[in-house]
Amino acid sequence: MKKTFFLFLLFANTLFAQSVDDLFDSANDFYKNEKFEKAIELYHQIASKGTISVELYYNLGNSYYKINKVGPAIYYFEKALKLDPTNEDAQNNLIFAKRLALDNIEELPKNIFQKINVNYLQQLSYNQWAIVSVVFSFLACILFLLFYFANSSAKKRFYFGSSIVGFLLLVISFSITYNQFLFFKNNKEAIVFAETSAVKNAPTFNSEDVFILHEGTKVIVLDALDNWKKIKLADGKQGWINAKEIKEL
Known part of the structure; x- marks a missing residue:
């Protein structure tokens, strides 16, 4: 019975993988034939299945860029860079997309x-820094064990010194991991999706407008109240925006 169930799961996973691959190939074909709306539809179908990747977000960004949808284009290039901050293609295309933004x-x-x-x-995500910390922890432990079992005093000095360096690197990398986690937790980024959005000095529709934002602008979400988000710009300006007009990364 267990064997049959395992084979069923294996077969189902294989069909699912083939389905996602077929959708991705079809979406890429639509993109190549400049049928960008249809490509976007299929890319979103893939995302709805829980299958995300740098390539998927990158292709979505390119597709939206081709139809001059500035907000979604910037959003998905940023999403790709969240997964891989070193991706040069996403970095370069994000620069081009930002040139279309009005703000x-x-x-x-x-x-x-x-x-x-x-x-x-920030070239590494906090998850990647966590992996670095784990590597240094293994390295430090191995060096300490080599020190413990070494026969000669010269080897003991070498392995002891090396293990100390390994533990220091572990502490530093763990501190960076924790700080990066706090940074991304406390600095929730979002992209403005509305063509024009009035940012207000209070979370009500009848409050005073303090400035205007346009599609594609990146903001930092500081707080939330009902259907409003308190945001901060890169230049330090703050205000409240309708939550429906932005999309968090």
């Missing part, structure tokens, strides 16, 4: 620690 928001000057965080540490 030109200048970022506040960054201090040296913020620059290091953006330019280097």
Whole structure:
């Protein structure tokens, strides 16, 4: 009975994989033939099955870019970079997509620690940093065991020093992992999807407009109240926007 059930699961998983692959191939064919709306429809079908990848988000971004949908194009290029921050194709196409956005928001000057965080540490996600921490933990443990079982004093000194370095790297990488997790948890990014959106000074429709945003602008979500989101721009401006007009990454 167990064997039959296992074979059934294996067969079902194989059919599911073939179905997703067939959809992806069909969507790519539609894209090549410039039938971008149909390609988008099939890409979303793949995503609805729980199958996500850099390639899927990247292709969705390209498809939306081709039909001049700035908000969704930027959104899916950003989603691709969430999975792989080093993907050069997504980085380059995101630059082109942002040129179509109307809002030109200048970022506040960054201090040296913020620059290091953006330019280097954020090149890996916190999940990837967690893997680095695990690797260093194994390395440190192995070096300590080699120190413990070494016969000569020279080898003991070498392995002891190396294990100390390994444990220091473990502590540093774990600290980076934790800080990156807190950063992404407390800095929820979103993309404006509405063509034009009025940002208000309070979470009500009759409150005063403080500034206007357009499709494709990235914002940081600070808080939520009913159907409103409190947002912050790269230049430091803050306000409340209708939750339906943005989409969180």
